[in-house]
Amino acid sequence: MTQHLPRPARLRLPDLLRIGLIGPRTRRLRSALSALGIALGIAAVVAITGISASSQAHLLDRLDRLGSNLISVSPGENYGGEKVPLPKVAVSMLGNIAPVEQVSATAETKANVYRSDFVPPNQTNSLRVLSARLDLLKTLRGELSSGRWLDKGTQRLPVVVLGDTAARRLGVTAPGTKVWLSGRSLPGGWYGVIGILRANELVPEIDDSVLVGAPQAVAELGGDRTPSTVYVRTHPDRVRDVQDVAAATANPARPSVVAVSRPSDLLKARSETDTALTGLVLSLAGVALLVGGVGIANTMVVGVMERRGEVGLRRALGARRGQITLQFLIEAVLLGLFGGLAGAALGVVAVYGYAGVKDWPATVPMAWVAAGPAVAVLVGTVAGLYPALRAARMSPTGALRSA
Known part of the structure; x- marks a missing residue:
């Protein structure tokens, strides 16, 4: 077996x-x-x-902090590639749109900024001198790293608020320093720094700007109150609606030469x-x-x-x-x-x-x-x-x- x-x-x-x-x-x-x-x-x-x-x-x-409901309206270009300025009433017109909660603007000046009056005129550090409305900081939800913002008293004085990049390029670390503002057909003069802004990622063009009160800019720096950029803060649920009508509202005669953008789209x-x-x-x-x-x-x-x-x-x-x-x-x-x-x-x-x-x-x-x-x-x-x-x-x- x-x-x-x-x-x-x-x-x-x-x-x-x-x-x-x-x-x-x-x-x-x-x-x-x-x-x-x-x-x-x-x-x-x-x-x-x-x-x-x-x-x-x-x-x-x-x-969430800066808000994705911010719209910027700026001059567009015509067929010749030239910038077409916004009407002076563009700010008030945009402010009349129902869903708009806040509106402010900056405007160009003829001045350049220098660390001192000995700096050659062509060495501008690619900085701009802009006139700013008093409600600009609130509209942009910007923050100050030091000093203070413009108010009714200082907007008529030779004082400036520096953007974050502008302060670094000029070597200014704290308020109290003076910078030199001058330009073509401008006598030039010293301006005291009263504030320095924190970097604003939503509106980076403010970082390399020197901001002056609108009355002072018109009186001394060749400003004319024509807005260079209008910032519109809208109701969060109505952003697209405001974007659709912003160009025609800012410049009813020529809406095609108005540039409307949403800064948060750049971040996305x-x-x-x-x-x-x-x-x-x-x-x-x-x-x-x-x-x-x-x-x-x-x-x-x-x-x-x-x-x-x-x-x-x-x-x-x-x-x-x-x-x-x-x-x-x-x-x-x-x-x-x-x-x-x-x-x-x-x-x-x-x-x-x-x-x-x-x-x-x-x-x-x-x-x-x-x-x-x-x-x-x-x-x-x-x-x-x-x-x-x-x-x-x-x-x-x-x-x-x-x-």
């Missing part, structure tokens, strides 16, 4: 994990370097998506550009994941060749091909898992670090943090499949003979 050998017992999950950890434990440096590629890929994905999300959160925060366009760049970086992160998978595959192939004796011995003792396959596949999966967990942790640290440096609200993409290790495990599984099958195909005698 023929006797059949008993079927090999199935390995329990704890036993499989212990066997799967043999390779990573005995070859720590090689295993760490193999997992490093996966870790860098996952870290790049988490970091880039997190930094992008933090940037968008910062943008939304800025728009910049955010979309950043998003496109994020897509490129994510593609590079995918390449890093591919390189990490190749590294795991290479490590596993070398490991199989080095451990032929172990494979032959286990096969001789009754291990089935499926168990050998599962052993090496678990090693590859564990390498991917370790790399994925390390990469996710590294990416989170990078997001918090970068957001802290930029003073942004840190936004960690939890979906990517959770998916990162899963993707790494998938990469490890695919990378380890061929080496695992190769180890399982070894015959016991051949493996022992070559050991």
Whole structure:
């Protein structure tokens, strides 16, 4: 009567994990370097998506603070490419639109600004001297970094408020300093700095401007109260409606030569550009994941060749091909898992670090943090499949003979 050998017992999950950890434990440096590629890929994905999300959160925060309901109306160009000035009544006309909550304006002057009266006239630092209405700062929701804004008393005096860029280019760090204003057909004179504005990302043209009270600009600096830019703050739900009628309201005779824009659209366009760049970086992160998978595959192939004796011995003792396959596949999966967990942790640290440096609200993409290790495990599984099958195909005698 023929006797059949008993079927090999199935390995329990704890036993499989212990066997799967043999390779990573005995070859720590090689295993760490193999997992490093996966870790860098996952870290790049988490970091880039997190930094992008933090940037968008910062943008939304800025728009909430500055308001996306600001519209600027400025002179457009005719068919000859020449600027067509706005009518002097454009400010009051735009203020009569029902959804408009606030309106203010700046106007050009004939003056230039210099740090002193010894600076050559052509060295203007690309700064403009504008007349400003008293409600300009409130309409723009601007802030002062130091000093004070123009008021009814100072708008008729030789004093100025500097934009953030203008103050830096002129080397003015605090109110109390004097700057020299002069121009063609203007006698020139010293003007005291009473305030310095914070940078205004929504209206950057204010940053490189020197602002003077309208009465003083008309009396001494060649201003004529013709608005160069009108800023309109509307009801948040009626922005598009006001945009549609702003040109015809500002210049009913020639609405086609009026430029109407929404400054917050520029910020959103910049955010979309950043998003496109994020897509490129994510593609590079995918390449890093591919390189990490190749590294795991290479490590596993070398490991199989080095451990032929172990494979032959286990096969001789009754291990089935499926168990050998599962052993090496678990090693590859564990390498991917370790790399994925390390990469996710590294990416989170990078997001918090970068957001802290930029003073942004840190936004960690939890979906990517959770998916990162899963993707790494998938990469490890695919990378380890061929080496695992190769180890399982070894015959016991051949493996022992070559050991």
